[in-house]
Amino acid sequence: MQMDNNKTATAVASSEIKAMPIIISFLIAGFIGLFSETALNIALQNIIQNFGITPSTAQWLTTGYLLTLGVLVPVSGLIMQWFTTRQLFLTSLVFSIIGTLIAALAPSFAVLLVARIVQAIGTALLLPLMFNTILNIIPPHRRGKAMGLIGLVIMFAPAVGPTVSGLIIDKLTWHWIFWFSLPFLVIALVFGAFFMQNVTTLTKPKIDILSIILSTLGFGGVVYGFSHAGEGGGWSDPIVIIALAVGALSLILFSVRQVRMQQPMMNLNAFRYPMFVIGLVLILVSMMVMLSSMILLPLYLQTALAMTPLTAGLILLPGGVINGLLSPVMGGLFDKFGPRFLVTPGLILVTAAMFGFSTISLETSTGFIVGLLIVLMIGISMIMMPAQTNGLNQLPPSLYPDGTAIMNTLQQVAGAIGTAVAISIMTAGQNGYLEDAANPKDPQTMLQAFTEGVQNSFIFGIIIAIIGVVVSFFIRRVKVEHQEN
Known part of the structure:
Protein backbone atom coordinates (compact mmCIF):
# COMPACT_ATOMS: atom_id res chain seq x y z
CA MET A 1 0.00 0.00 0.00
CA GLN A 2 1.47 3.30 -1.03
CA MET A 3 1.54 5.76 1.84
CA ASP A 4 0.58 9.39 1.30
CA ASN A 5 3.39 11.85 2.01
CA ASN A 6 2.91 14.76 4.41
CA LYS A 7 2.00 17.17 1.65
CA THR A 8 -0.86 15.04 0.37
CA ALA A 9 -2.00 13.58 3.68
CA THR A 10 -4.64 16.25 4.16
CA ALA A 11 -8.32 16.42 3.48
CA VAL A 12 -9.41 17.07 -0.07
CA ALA A 13 -11.42 20.25 -0.59
CA SER A 14 -15.07 19.96 0.50
CA SER A 15 -16.26 20.65 -3.05
CA GLU A 16 -14.22 17.67 -4.31
CA ILE A 17 -15.55 15.14 -1.79
CA LYS A 18 -17.78 12.52 -3.39
CA ALA A 19 -19.80 11.49 -0.36
CA MET A 20 -21.87 8.66 -1.85
CA PRO A 21 -18.96 6.50 -3.16
CA ILE A 22 -17.23 6.93 0.22
CA ILE A 23 -20.35 5.86 2.11
CA ILE A 24 -20.88 2.89 -0.25
CA SER A 25 -17.29 1.77 0.38
CA PHE A 26 -17.93 1.72 4.12
CA LEU A 27 -21.31 0.03 3.70
CA ILE A 28 -19.86 -2.90 1.72
CA ALA A 29 -17.00 -3.41 4.18
CA GLY A 30 -19.19 -2.98 7.25
CA PHE A 31 -21.87 -5.33 5.94
CA ILE A 32 -19.55 -8.30 5.55
CA GLY A 33 -17.74 -7.67 8.83
CA LEU A 34 -20.97 -7.65 10.78
CA PHE A 35 -22.47 -10.49 8.74
CA SER A 36 -19.69 -12.88 9.73
CA GLU A 37 -20.12 -12.02 13.42
CA THR A 38 -23.74 -13.19 13.74
CA ALA A 39 -23.36 -15.89 11.09
CA LEU A 40 -20.87 -17.53 13.45
CA ASN A 41 -23.34 -17.35 16.38
CA ILE A 42 -25.77 -19.69 14.65
CA ALA A 43 -22.88 -22.07 13.94
CA LEU A 44 -21.75 -22.25 17.59
CA GLN A 45 -23.51 -25.57 18.19
CA ASN A 46 -21.71 -27.13 15.21
CA ILE A 47 -18.37 -25.68 16.32
CA ILE A 48 -18.94 -27.01 19.85
CA GLN A 49 -19.53 -30.51 18.47
CA ASN A 50 -16.75 -30.23 15.86
CA PHE A 51 -14.03 -29.30 18.36
CA GLY A 52 -15.49 -30.99 21.47
CA ILE A 53 -15.68 -27.78 23.52
CA THR A 54 -18.21 -26.35 25.98
CA PRO A 55 -20.62 -23.45 25.22
CA SER A 56 -18.67 -21.27 27.64
CA THR A 57 -15.45 -21.88 25.69
CA ALA A 58 -17.20 -21.30 22.37
CA GLN A 59 -18.40 -17.96 23.76
CA TRP A 60 -14.80 -16.75 23.40
CA LEU A 61 -15.31 -16.53 19.63
CA THR A 62 -17.63 -13.60 20.41
CA THR A 63 -16.01 -12.32 23.58
CA GLY A 64 -12.45 -12.55 22.18
CA TYR A 65 -13.59 -10.56 19.16
CA LEU A 66 -15.15 -7.89 21.41
CA LEU A 67 -12.14 -7.94 23.74
CA THR A 68 -9.84 -7.14 20.81
CA LEU A 69 -12.09 -4.27 19.79
CA GLY A 70 -12.17 -3.01 23.38
CA VAL A 71 -8.37 -2.94 23.45
CA LEU A 72 -7.76 -1.45 20.00
CA VAL A 73 -10.65 0.96 19.42
CA PRO A 74 -9.53 3.36 22.21
CA VAL A 75 -6.36 3.98 20.21
CA SER A 76 -8.38 4.71 17.06
CA GLY A 77 -8.80 8.40 17.88
CA LEU A 78 -5.01 8.72 17.90
CA ILE A 79 -4.57 6.54 14.80
CA MET A 80 -7.05 8.65 12.80
CA GLN A 81 -4.89 11.71 13.47
CA TRP A 82 -1.75 9.94 12.23
CA PHE A 83 -2.95 8.13 9.10
CA THR A 84 -5.26 9.14 6.27
CA THR A 85 -8.80 7.92 5.72
CA ARG A 86 -7.67 5.98 2.66
CA GLN A 87 -4.72 4.31 4.41
CA LEU A 88 -6.84 3.19 7.37
CA PHE A 89 -9.72 1.94 5.21
CA LEU A 90 -7.49 -0.20 3.02
CA THR A 91 -5.52 -1.50 6.01
CA SER A 92 -8.72 -2.50 7.81
CA LEU A 93 -9.84 -4.48 4.76
CA VAL A 94 -6.47 -6.26 4.52
CA PHE A 95 -6.77 -7.43 8.16
CA SER A 96 -10.37 -8.52 7.61
CA ILE A 97 -9.41 -10.53 4.51
CA ILE A 98 -6.47 -12.23 6.25
CA GLY A 99 -8.60 -13.09 9.31
CA THR A 100 -11.42 -14.46 7.16
CA LEU A 101 -9.02 -16.62 5.15
CA ILE A 102 -7.45 -18.06 8.33
CA ALA A 103 -10.94 -18.80 9.72
CA ALA A 104 -11.99 -20.54 6.50
CA LEU A 105 -8.97 -22.86 6.80
CA ALA A 106 -9.04 -23.24 10.62
CA PRO A 107 -8.29 -26.86 11.67
CA SER A 108 -8.74 -26.21 15.42
CA PHE A 109 -10.58 -23.94 17.86
CA ALA A 110 -7.34 -22.10 18.74
CA VAL A 111 -6.70 -21.21 15.09
CA LEU A 112 -10.32 -20.09 14.67
CA LEU A 113 -9.99 -17.85 17.73
CA VAL A 114 -6.79 -16.31 16.31
CA ALA A 115 -8.64 -15.68 13.04
CA ARG A 116 -11.43 -13.88 14.91
CA ILE A 117 -8.85 -11.66 16.62
CA VAL A 118 -7.27 -10.74 13.26
CA GLN A 119 -10.76 -9.96 11.92
CA ALA A 120 -11.39 -7.80 14.97
CA ILE A 121 -8.27 -5.73 14.23
CA GLY A 122 -9.82 -4.85 10.87
CA THR A 123 -13.15 -3.97 12.48
CA ALA A 124 -11.40 -1.92 15.19
CA LEU A 125 -9.98 0.31 12.46
CA LEU A 126 -13.14 0.39 10.33
CA LEU A 127 -15.93 1.25 12.82
CA PRO A 128 -14.54 4.49 14.32
CA LEU A 129 -13.24 5.54 10.89
CA MET A 130 -16.71 5.09 9.38
CA PHE A 131 -18.49 7.26 11.96
CA ASN A 132 -15.73 9.89 12.00
CA THR A 133 -15.87 10.13 8.19
CA ILE A 134 -19.66 10.58 8.21
CA LEU A 135 -19.32 13.40 10.75
CA ASN A 136 -16.78 15.13 8.51
CA ILE A 137 -18.54 14.83 5.14
CA ILE A 138 -22.25 15.12 6.09
CA PRO A 139 -23.70 18.39 7.55
CA PRO A 140 -25.62 18.08 10.87
CA HIS A 141 -29.10 18.57 9.39
CA ARG A 142 -28.62 15.52 7.12
CA ARG A 143 -26.74 13.25 9.51
CA GLY A 144 -29.80 11.38 10.72
CA LYS A 145 -30.47 9.99 7.23
CA ALA A 146 -26.78 9.18 6.68
CA MET A 147 -26.53 7.43 10.05
CA GLY A 148 -29.79 5.66 9.24
CA LEU A 149 -28.23 4.30 6.05
CA ILE A 150 -25.27 3.06 8.11
CA GLY A 151 -27.79 1.59 10.55
CA LEU A 152 -29.53 -0.25 7.70
CA VAL A 153 -26.33 -2.14 6.98
CA ILE A 154 -25.29 -2.50 10.62
CA MET A 155 -28.60 -4.20 11.44
CA PHE A 156 -29.44 -5.91 8.14
CA ALA A 157 -26.12 -7.77 7.99
CA PRO A 158 -26.49 -9.37 11.44
CA ALA A 159 -30.11 -10.20 10.57
CA VAL A 160 -29.22 -12.01 7.35
CA GLY A 161 -26.16 -13.69 8.90
CA PRO A 162 -27.92 -16.44 10.87
CA THR A 163 -30.21 -17.37 7.96
CA VAL A 164 -27.42 -17.59 5.39
CA SER A 165 -25.32 -19.43 7.96
CA GLY A 166 -28.16 -21.90 8.52
CA LEU A 167 -28.42 -22.53 4.77
CA ILE A 168 -24.66 -23.07 4.52
CA ILE A 169 -24.48 -25.41 7.54
CA ASP A 170 -27.45 -27.38 6.21
CA LYS A 171 -25.40 -28.39 3.15
CA LEU A 172 -21.75 -27.65 4.01
CA THR A 173 -19.48 -27.13 7.03
CA TRP A 174 -19.24 -23.92 9.09
CA HIS A 175 -15.93 -23.12 7.32
CA TRP A 176 -17.96 -22.06 4.28
CA ILE A 177 -19.41 -19.11 6.20
CA PHE A 178 -16.00 -17.51 5.79
CA TRP A 179 -15.49 -18.68 2.20
CA PHE A 180 -18.80 -16.97 1.44
CA SER A 181 -17.60 -13.68 2.99
CA LEU A 182 -14.14 -13.60 1.41
CA PRO A 183 -15.00 -12.45 -2.16
CA PHE A 184 -17.19 -9.62 -0.84
CA LEU A 185 -14.31 -8.32 1.29
CA VAL A 186 -12.05 -8.37 -1.78
CA ILE A 187 -14.73 -6.42 -3.71
CA ALA A 188 -14.86 -3.86 -0.86
CA LEU A 189 -11.06 -3.52 -0.98
CA VAL A 190 -11.07 -2.90 -4.74
CA PHE A 191 -14.02 -0.49 -4.53
CA GLY A 192 -12.33 1.46 -1.72
CA ALA A 193 -9.03 1.59 -3.61
CA PHE A 194 -10.81 3.41 -6.45
CA PHE A 195 -13.22 5.66 -4.54
CA MET A 196 -12.01 6.28 -0.96
CA GLN A 197 -10.84 9.88 -0.36
CA ASN A 198 -8.97 11.53 2.49
CA VAL A 199 -11.46 13.66 4.43
CA THR A 200 -9.40 14.75 7.45
CA THR A 201 -6.23 16.76 7.96
CA LEU A 202 -3.54 14.92 9.93
CA THR A 203 -2.27 16.54 13.13
CA LYS A 204 0.08 13.71 14.23
CA PRO A 205 -0.12 14.27 18.02
CA LYS A 206 2.55 12.84 20.30
CA ILE A 207 2.19 9.10 21.01
CA MET A 265 -4.49 9.95 23.54
CA MET A 266 -8.25 10.06 24.18
CA ASN A 267 -9.66 13.51 24.90
CA LEU A 268 -12.11 13.00 27.75
CA ASN A 269 -13.46 16.55 27.36
CA ALA A 270 -16.19 14.86 25.30
CA PHE A 271 -17.75 13.89 28.64
CA ARG A 272 -18.38 17.56 29.37
CA TYR A 273 -21.19 17.52 26.82
CA PRO A 274 -24.34 16.17 28.55
CA MET A 275 -26.17 14.90 25.44
CA PHE A 276 -23.05 13.00 24.41
CA VAL A 277 -23.02 11.29 27.82
CA ILE A 278 -26.75 10.49 27.72
CA GLY A 279 -26.48 9.20 24.14
CA LEU A 280 -23.51 7.06 25.19
CA VAL A 281 -25.38 5.49 28.12
CA LEU A 282 -28.36 4.67 25.88
CA ILE A 283 -26.07 3.09 23.27
CA LEU A 284 -24.44 0.95 25.98
CA VAL A 285 -27.85 -0.18 27.26
CA SER A 286 -28.90 -1.13 23.72
CA MET A 287 -25.68 -3.04 23.03
CA MET A 288 -25.85 -5.03 26.28
CA VAL A 289 -29.48 -6.01 25.69
CA MET A 290 -29.08 -6.76 21.98
CA LEU A 291 -25.84 -8.77 22.04
CA SER A 292 -26.82 -10.79 25.10
CA SER A 293 -30.15 -11.61 23.40
CA MET A 294 -28.42 -12.54 20.14
CA ILE A 295 -26.21 -15.12 21.86
CA LEU A 296 -28.96 -16.51 24.11
CA LEU A 297 -31.68 -16.98 21.48
CA PRO A 298 -29.72 -19.22 19.03
CA LEU A 299 -28.61 -21.42 21.94
CA TYR A 300 -32.18 -21.59 23.27
CA LEU A 301 -33.72 -22.38 19.87
CA GLN A 302 -31.21 -25.11 19.05
CA THR A 303 -30.80 -26.61 22.54
CA ALA A 304 -34.15 -26.25 24.33
CA LEU A 305 -36.41 -26.40 21.25
CA ALA A 306 -34.11 -28.75 19.24
CA MET A 307 -34.27 -26.64 16.06
CA THR A 308 -31.86 -26.94 13.17
CA PRO A 309 -29.48 -24.01 12.52
CA LEU A 310 -31.49 -23.12 9.39
CA THR A 311 -34.81 -23.01 11.27
CA ALA A 312 -33.25 -20.96 14.07
CA GLY A 313 -31.80 -18.56 11.50
CA LEU A 314 -35.17 -18.12 9.80
CA ILE A 315 -36.82 -17.33 13.15
CA LEU A 316 -34.20 -14.67 13.90
CA LEU A 317 -34.47 -13.14 10.41
CA PRO A 318 -37.69 -11.02 10.49
CA GLY A 319 -36.76 -8.93 13.52
CA GLY A 320 -33.34 -8.02 12.18
CA VAL A 321 -34.61 -7.26 8.68
CA ILE A 322 -37.33 -4.97 10.07
CA ASN A 323 -34.73 -3.26 12.26
CA GLY A 324 -32.48 -2.64 9.26
CA LEU A 325 -35.30 -1.35 7.06
CA LEU A 326 -36.54 0.97 9.81
CA SER A 327 -33.11 2.47 10.51
CA PRO A 328 -33.17 5.01 7.62
CA VAL A 329 -36.79 5.83 8.51
CA MET A 330 -35.79 6.54 12.11
CA GLY A 331 -32.87 8.63 10.81
CA GLY A 332 -35.27 10.78 8.79
CA LEU A 333 -37.64 11.13 11.77
CA PHE A 334 -34.67 12.14 13.93
CA ASP A 335 -33.70 14.88 11.45
CA LYS A 336 -37.28 16.16 11.56
CA PHE A 337 -38.37 15.73 15.18
CA GLY A 338 -35.23 15.06 17.27
CA PRO A 339 -34.52 12.11 19.57
CA ARG A 340 -37.01 12.43 22.44
CA PHE A 341 -40.08 11.05 20.66
CA LEU A 342 -38.11 8.05 19.39
CA VAL A 343 -35.78 7.00 22.18
CA THR A 344 -38.14 6.71 25.18
CA PRO A 345 -40.87 4.74 23.33
CA GLY A 346 -38.11 2.58 21.85
CA LEU A 347 -36.79 1.68 25.29
CA ILE A 348 -40.31 0.90 26.53
CA LEU A 349 -40.66 -1.57 23.62
CA VAL A 350 -37.27 -3.12 24.47
CA THR A 351 -38.31 -3.52 28.13
CA ALA A 352 -41.60 -5.16 27.08
CA ALA A 353 -39.71 -7.59 24.81
CA MET A 354 -37.34 -8.53 27.65
CA PHE A 355 -40.34 -9.24 29.91
CA GLY A 356 -41.74 -11.49 27.20
CA PHE A 357 -38.47 -13.37 26.70
CA SER A 358 -38.18 -13.97 30.46
CA THR A 359 -41.34 -16.12 30.23
CA ILE A 360 -40.23 -18.48 27.43
CA SER A 361 -40.42 -22.21 28.12
CA LEU A 362 -40.24 -25.55 26.31
CA GLU A 363 -43.87 -24.99 25.19
CA THR A 364 -43.32 -21.47 23.79
CA SER A 365 -44.49 -21.10 20.18
CA THR A 366 -42.15 -19.91 17.46
CA GLY A 367 -44.67 -17.20 16.54
CA PHE A 368 -44.37 -15.74 20.04
CA ILE A 369 -40.56 -15.66 19.78
CA VAL A 370 -40.65 -14.05 16.31
CA GLY A 371 -43.12 -11.43 17.55
CA LEU A 372 -41.01 -10.58 20.61
CA LEU A 373 -37.87 -10.30 18.48
CA ILE A 374 -39.65 -7.92 16.07
CA VAL A 375 -40.74 -5.74 19.02
CA LEU A 376 -37.17 -5.80 20.39
CA MET A 377 -35.61 -4.82 17.08
CA ILE A 378 -38.13 -2.04 16.38
CA GLY A 379 -37.24 -0.62 19.80
CA ILE A 380 -33.50 -0.88 19.12
CA SER A 381 -33.93 0.95 15.78
CA MET A 382 -35.64 3.81 17.64
CA ILE A 383 -32.74 4.11 20.09
CA MET A 384 -29.35 3.40 18.50
CA MET A 385 -28.85 5.87 15.65
CA PRO A 386 -30.93 8.76 17.11
CA ALA A 387 -29.09 8.61 20.46
CA GLN A 388 -25.68 8.24 18.81
CA THR A 389 -26.20 10.98 16.23
CA ASN A 390 -27.64 13.41 18.78
CA GLY A 391 -24.74 12.82 21.16
CA LEU A 392 -22.02 13.24 18.52
CA ASN A 393 -23.73 16.35 17.12
CA GLN A 394 -23.07 18.18 20.38
CA LEU A 395 -19.29 17.74 20.06
CA PRO A 396 -17.12 20.32 18.28
CA PRO A 397 -15.36 18.95 15.15
CA SER A 398 -12.02 18.78 17.01
CA LEU A 399 -13.52 16.12 19.30
CA TYR A 400 -15.06 13.95 16.54
CA PRO A 401 -12.20 11.38 16.53
CA ASP A 402 -12.27 11.14 20.34
CA GLY A 403 -16.07 11.02 20.53
CA THR A 404 -16.33 8.21 17.99
CA ALA A 405 -13.45 6.35 19.68
CA ILE A 406 -15.12 6.63 23.11
CA MET A 407 -18.51 5.49 21.80
CA ASN A 408 -17.14 2.59 19.79
CA THR A 409 -14.80 1.47 22.60
CA LEU A 410 -17.47 1.41 25.27
CA GLN A 411 -19.97 -0.22 22.88
CA GLN A 412 -17.65 -3.19 22.47
CA VAL A 413 -16.88 -3.36 26.19
CA ALA A 414 -20.60 -3.20 27.02
CA GLY A 415 -21.32 -5.91 24.44
CA ALA A 416 -18.64 -8.17 25.91
CA ILE A 417 -19.86 -7.56 29.47
CA GLY A 418 -23.49 -8.11 28.48
CA THR A 419 -22.63 -11.35 26.68
CA ALA A 420 -20.46 -12.66 29.52
CA VAL A 421 -22.94 -11.76 32.25
CA ALA A 422 -25.83 -13.32 30.29
CA ILE A 423 -23.94 -16.60 29.82
CA SER A 424 -22.85 -16.54 33.47
CA ILE A 425 -26.41 -16.02 34.72
CA MET A 426 -27.69 -18.71 32.35
CA THR A 427 -25.08 -21.21 33.60
CA ALA A 428 -25.77 -20.37 37.26
CA GLY A 429 -29.52 -20.74 36.77
CA GLN A 430 -29.04 -24.04 34.95
CA ASN A 431 -26.77 -25.43 37.67
CA GLY A 432 -29.07 -24.23 40.44
CA TYR A 433 -32.06 -25.98 38.88
CA LEU A 434 -30.13 -29.25 38.47
CA GLU A 435 -28.93 -29.18 42.09
CA ASP A 436 -32.54 -29.18 43.31
CA ALA A 437 -33.78 -31.70 40.72
CA ALA A 438 -34.70 -35.25 41.73
CA ASN A 439 -33.08 -36.70 38.62
CA PRO A 440 -30.57 -34.17 37.24
CA LYS A 441 -29.37 -36.53 34.46
CA ASP A 442 -32.83 -36.93 32.95
CA PRO A 443 -32.79 -35.31 29.43
CA GLN A 444 -36.10 -33.51 30.01
CA THR A 445 -34.82 -32.15 33.33
CA MET A 446 -31.64 -30.91 31.66
CA LEU A 447 -33.66 -29.08 29.00
CA GLN A 448 -35.86 -27.52 31.68
CA ALA A 449 -32.73 -26.45 33.58
CA PHE A 450 -31.31 -24.83 30.44
CA THR A 451 -34.59 -22.96 29.88
CA GLU A 452 -34.58 -21.77 33.50
CA GLY A 453 -31.08 -20.36 32.98
CA VAL A 454 -32.17 -18.53 29.80
CA GLN A 455 -35.17 -17.01 31.63
CA ASN A 456 -32.89 -15.71 34.39
CA SER A 457 -30.59 -14.10 31.81
CA PHE A 458 -33.49 -12.18 30.27
CA ILE A 459 -34.40 -10.83 33.72
CA PHE A 460 -30.94 -9.22 33.65
CA GLY A 461 -32.00 -7.67 30.31
CA ILE A 462 -35.16 -6.26 31.93
CA ILE A 463 -33.10 -4.46 34.59
CA ILE A 464 -30.73 -2.94 32.01
CA ALA A 465 -33.64 -1.81 29.82
CA ILE A 466 -35.44 -0.12 32.73
CA ILE A 467 -32.26 1.84 33.51
CA GLY A 468 -32.31 2.99 29.87
CA VAL A 469 -35.94 4.14 30.13
CA VAL A 470 -35.08 6.33 33.15
CA VAL A 471 -32.04 7.87 31.41
CA SER A 472 -34.03 8.56 28.22
CA PHE A 473 -36.27 11.07 30.03
CA PHE A 474 -33.29 13.47 30.13
CA ILE A 475 -32.49 13.49 26.41
CA ARG A 476 -33.12 16.64 24.36
CA ARG A 477 -32.36 17.71 20.82
CA VAL A 478 -28.96 19.28 20.19
CA LYS A 479 -28.80 22.56 18.29
CA VAL A 480 -25.51 22.54 16.39
CA GLU A 481 -23.85 25.93 16.81
CA HIS A 482 -20.21 25.11 16.02
CA GLN A 483 -18.81 25.51 12.53
CA GLU A 484 -18.26 22.36 10.50
CA ASN A 485 -15.00 21.58 8.83
Missing part, protein backbone atom coordinates in the same frame (compact mmCIF):
# COMPACT_ATOMS: atom_id res chain seq x y z
CA ASP A 208 2.12 8.38 24.73
CA ILE A 209 3.14 4.77 25.34
CA LEU A 210 2.01 4.80 28.98
CA SER A 211 -1.52 5.83 27.93
CA ILE A 212 -1.66 2.95 25.45
CA ILE A 213 -0.49 0.48 28.12
CA LEU A 214 -3.01 1.76 30.70
CA SER A 215 -5.81 1.68 28.12
CA THR A 216 -4.96 -1.90 27.14
CA LEU A 217 -4.76 -3.09 30.76
CA GLY A 218 -7.91 -1.17 31.67
CA PHE A 219 -10.34 -2.15 28.95
CA GLY A 220 -8.73 -5.55 28.45
CA GLY A 221 -8.77 -6.36 32.16
CA VAL A 222 -12.43 -5.44 32.62
CA VAL A 223 -13.59 -7.44 29.59
CA TYR A 224 -11.38 -10.43 30.45
CA GLY A 225 -12.62 -10.45 34.05
CA PHE A 226 -16.27 -10.52 33.02
CA SER A 227 -15.56 -13.05 30.28
CA HIS A 228 -13.73 -15.45 32.62
CA ALA A 229 -16.60 -15.25 35.09
CA GLY A 230 -19.00 -16.04 32.25
CA GLU A 231 -16.82 -18.93 31.11
CA GLY A 232 -17.52 -20.65 34.40
CA GLY A 233 -14.82 -19.26 36.66
CA GLY A 234 -17.39 -17.64 38.92
CA TRP A 235 -17.27 -14.18 40.46
CA SER A 236 -15.19 -15.37 43.44
CA ASP A 237 -12.47 -16.81 41.20
CA PRO A 238 -9.11 -15.07 42.01
CA ILE A 239 -8.44 -14.60 38.28
CA VAL A 240 -11.75 -12.74 37.86
CA ILE A 241 -11.13 -10.56 40.92
CA ILE A 242 -7.54 -9.71 39.88
CA ALA A 243 -8.52 -8.97 36.26
CA LEU A 244 -11.36 -6.67 37.29
CA ALA A 245 -9.23 -4.94 39.93
CA VAL A 246 -6.32 -4.39 37.52
CA GLY A 247 -8.74 -3.21 34.83
CA ALA A 248 -10.55 -0.76 37.10
CA LEU A 249 -7.31 0.66 38.57
CA SER A 250 -5.76 1.03 35.10
CA LEU A 251 -8.86 2.84 33.79
CA ILE A 252 -8.72 5.27 36.73
CA LEU A 253 -5.02 5.97 36.09
CA PHE A 254 -5.68 6.25 32.35
CA SER A 255 -8.47 8.78 32.91
CA VAL A 256 -6.37 10.88 35.31
CA ARG A 257 -3.47 10.89 32.85
CA GLN A 258 -5.69 11.91 29.91
CA VAL A 259 -7.14 14.84 31.85
CA ARG A 260 -3.67 16.11 32.80
CA MET A 261 -2.03 15.75 29.37
CA GLN A 262 -1.90 18.65 26.91
CA GLN A 263 -2.30 16.21 23.99
CA PRO A 264 -4.20 13.22 25.41
